[in-house]
Amino acid sequence: MRRNQWLAAPLGAATAAALLSGCGSTDGPAAEGGKGVVMGISDKVKSIDPASGYDPGSWLLFNNVFQSLLSFPKGGTTPEPDAAQSCNFEGADSKVYKCTLRAGLKFSNGNALTSKDVKFSFERTLKINDANGPAVMLSSIAGIDTPDDKSIVFRLKTSDATFPSKIASGAGSIVDHSEYPADKLRTDGKAIGSGVYKLDSINEKSANFSVNSSYSGKAKAKNTGVTLKFFNEDQAALKRVLESGEVDFAFRGLAAKDIASLSSTKTGDHKVEVVQGTGAEVEHLVFNMNDPVAGKLPVRKAIAYLVDREALVKDVYDGTATSLYSIVPAGIGSHNTAFFDRYGGSPQPKKAEAVLRAAGIKDKVKITLYSTPSRYGPSTDQEFQLIAKQLNDSGLFDADVKSIEFAQYEKDIQDGKYGVYVKGWVPDYPDADNFTQPFFGPDNVLRNNYDNKEISGTIIPSTSAKSDRTAATTDYNRLQDIVADEIPILPLWQGKQYAVTRQNVTGLQWSLDASTVFRFWEISKG
Secondary structure: OOOOOOOOOOOOEEOOOOOOOOOOOOOOOOOOOOOOEEEEEOOOOOOOOOOOOOOHHHHHHHHHHOOOOEEOOOOOOOOEEOOEEEEEEOOOOOOEEEEEEOOOOEOOOOOEOOHHHHHHHHHHHHHHOOOOOOHHHHOOEEEEEEEEOOEEEEEEOOOOOOHHHHHOOHHHOOOOOOOOOOOOOOOOOOOOOOOOEEEEEEOOOEEEEEEOOOOOOOOOOOOOEEEEEEOOOOHHHHHHHHHHOOOOEEEOOEEHHHHHHHOOOEEOOEEEEEEEEEEEEEEEEEEOOOOOOOOOHHHHHHHHHHOOHHHHHHHHOOOOEEEOOOOOOOOOOOOOOHHHHHHOOOOOHHHHHHHHHHOOOOOOEEEEEEEOHHHHOOHHHHHHHHHHHHHHHOOOEEEEEEEOOHHHHHHHHHOOOOOEEEEEEOOOOOOHHHHOHHHHOOOOOOOOOOOOHHHHHHHHHHHHOOOOHHHHHHHHHHHHHHHHHHOOEEEEEEEEEEEEEEOOEEOHHHOOOOOOOOOHHHOEEO
16 A cells, blocks of 8 residues: 555455444543453554655554544544544635644653654655655645644645645654654654653564653553564464464454455464455556557447456355445545446456447457566456456457566556556545546556546546535546446445454554544453
8 A cells, every 4th residue: 555556466366454433532641451362463564753654564554553634434534633632624625724733742752843853844745745745745835834843834835735645644743853764764663752652662574662741632541552573474373373362353364265265263262353344446448548459438338338346256166255346435525336337247248248349340359368476366367367267268469468577567558558557545545536646647656548537637626626525526436436337447345344353452443444544542451
């Protein structure tokens, strides 16, 4: 995820905890309680400095060690005040955003958190502009004013109604200006924040967190601390330690077949339980609009009529995903089912043939699908082999699959060498903007030579200016309909999320939702 980036793990390596709705936490300081919990995770924490980290493991740390002005409530996708007492746009154009800090904020070292620290944190990230950092998410900031110790005024270059969601993410982490250099990354292995937890130690094998007694906010810790154990994509090792009881629960990194087998496992007196929910990870087929074959709309429509998503999620991903019929996934505001409405939910070879014949295409369409398992996992090749078979079984295509290492894959896409290729996406924040603007705005990440002036010139600027996100629904529906008509990409699946845990661990249903925030403080162990 991150850097408006593409998915770094396949759905077969199941990812998180359940998506449920519910009420928010009670106001008050962090309160120690329960016991410490041990969590197994496949991701690495690539950085503990918020100016650099832009990956799932790093943001997991940021969300628990640092505060942001806003945060996403459990089960919700609309940001609410966190370090801030209040935040709001001033004026109708969504170009001035003002926040007022809550009273009594302190970092874990005892230093007061003031508007000076907030200004410093954002300007530091932008100044360092680390290649592996989130500065790109803050690029709309023109300047920051701090009239007093509690007031922060962001002046934006352009209208950006999604700015609250961006600063509620890991990109909005607030650091102590007296602890961090202004123009370079911190390198001493320490992290000083004002979040619910403080980082006590971290190395290649584990990280230890304790409750931050200086924290002031809404959350209340339901444990005395959290230990992360890193397994670096070793699925067998993660499964083994869960079975043995060395970890209390596993988050990210278990294969679908292991999830099924673990559901009937007992660790001592405790049965292993699978917690399942909806996620916001997606995968698409991407079409190069300049390709002599994939660039033809009738060819793309024929593929849209023939791809059997239900077979993909059943036969390749063992039900750990659901079929996706639009570029904005279910659970995100303004989602519709544009591709289902146009091309149906099951293969329609007669319609595929009709659209090809109407375009004068009588011979089999020869096409290559490009996969990269080194980025998206070994299941990607299996998935693309199945898609090629679906196309070939229609008698209309002569499709094959080529598997390419990721570094070469990205270079070839940049050079326009592929006609059809795979991309996956994990959102930075839970808004339809993050599933549209990166794909269809200027310098988009698809690199597929698609440019629709209505989308890039009218719809995206319009949605960016609407601070009431429900008011953008009509525009987003129009955008999704255009994409379904022109098919620069074909949505395939949306990931479910999982945690596998011993039954004496509770609270995981609040640990991750469409916001992609993992909340240590909601977890408890009996």
